[in-house]
Amino acid sequence: MTDIIYICGNEYDINTTILELEYSDLTDSIDFWNNIILLQELTELKISFSTLDKLSPSIGQLTKLTHLYLDNTNIMEIPIDVWDNIKQLKELSLNNTSIIIPKEIELLTNIVYLDISNNNITELPNEIFTLNNIQHLYFSGNIITNIPTKIGLLTNLKSLDFSNNLITSLPIELLDLVNLESICYDTKFNNDPIIIKINQKFGINN
Numbered sequence: 001m002t003d004i005i006y007i008c009g010n011e012y013d014i015n016t017t018i019l020e021l022e023y024s025d026l027t028d029s030i031d032f033w034n035n036i037i038l039l040q041e042l043t044e045l046k047i048s049f050s051t052l053d054k055l056s057p058s059i060g061q062l063t064k065l066t067h068l069y070l071d072n073t074n075i076m077e078i079p080i081d082v083w084d085n086i087k088q089l090k091e092l093s094l095n096n097t098s099i100i101i102p103k104e105i106e107l108l109t110n111i112v113y114l115d116i117s118n119n120n121i122t123e124l125p126n127e128i129f130t131l132n133n134i135q136h137l138y139f140s141g142n143i144i145t146n147i148p149t150k151i152g153l154l155t156n157l158k159s160l161d162f163s164n165n166l167i168t169s170l171p172i173e174l175l176d177l178v179n180l181e182s183i184c185y186d187t188k189f190n191n192d193p194i195i196i197k198i199n200q201k202f203g204i205n206n
Contacts, residue, residue, distance in 0.1 A: 050074075054075060075094070087107045093113070103126075109131065155177060
């Protein structure tokens with residue numbers, strides 16, 4: 001007989017690989033995480049529109065977890081010891097969470113997709129530019145004033161979204177993103193020389 005795990009009042013097969021929870025009351029987070037870590041086959045965890053306000057270090061026991069989506073939750077920070085426990089992640093989405101991005105994000109060396117949009121972030125931490133495998137980077141809807149020149153180091157980037165920020169000028173290093181296929185920006189940059197060169201060089205039609 002297949003083992004059944006109860007999470008937020010619902011039944012899940014212990015071999016569940018994808019778990020999606022929306023509009024869930026996760027105020028009893030200890031009990032929640034104690035049950036989650038029983039799903040040892042879990043590869044994707046999506047929690048959205050939830051009261052979740054922190055991650056437990058025990059998430060590191062989900063050794064097969066590669067996709068973590070925490071959009072529209074109450075998470076404001078991820079404890080330092082948690083970052084080391086999720087370094088196998090390939091995709092991480094923290095859209096609209098008011099998250100504070102610490103330097104420990106550099107531990108996510110396998111990350112290919114990162115969404116930190118709509119979080120009132122004022123600047124991108126330098127550690128993001130050490131994530132050499134990243135292919136999709138989204139930080140729209142923040143209050144960032146400039147894109148660091150180190151953006152040019154992320155040569156595997158395929159899509160980039162920096163729209164709806166306070167950016168007034170663009171670094172020429174954007175032209176170093178040789179694998180770029182999609183770029184989203186404010187209309188005020190439509191005639192920016194760098195954007196024109198990017199669109200011409202990479203054949204991008206936004």
